[in-house]
Amino acid sequence: MKITSPPTDSEIALALRVLEGCCLLYSQYTALAHKYKAVKVLLNILASRGPTEQRVCLDALILLMLDSPSNQMDFD
Template sequence: MYRDLAQSLRCGLRDAAAGFSFLRLRGLRSLLRALRSAADADASVRLFRQSQALRDLQVVPVLFEHSLRRAQDDAVVTVGQVLGIEPAVKLRNPATDSEVALALRVLEGCCLLCQDCAAASHRYNAVKLFF
């Protein structure tokens, strides 16, 4: 059971950290499915809480680094950068409204299942008070 949860979290987190919005949406949907299945049984919730202690399975940092981050105005990519003439900048699509809404649903699910996720989101100043 833990292996299945860890695998679904890894796949979802890999896509949620992608550079393109459609891949991040796919990853967020996968994470939401994993959270729904983890919420079905007490043993699954316990396994999810244990998984959030591992750095490579933590959901909250990926949400704030990729889907819920602020847009940077200096991230304009020029033709020279694409052709390799200038230092390359990572091509990255900004988060869409649907992506942010889905990321907030994933964040809410994480915070409801795990107090450590609520504390981590508080460190990002996302949650002022959460019961």
């Protein structure tokens, strides 16, 4: 299956909510988020998307940085 269109606002918001849930359930996901530079991706979403994604993005950023010095340093 080849995806030809960019994701919709609701698809991005849903994906971010799934990321939040994973981080809440398994603390190892915050380390994986650091490995794949998720904080930088979220900052890009925050700067370039609409209010729906921005709201969810802020929630996800807080969860990624909670008890994760490496993700906090990525935020700086």
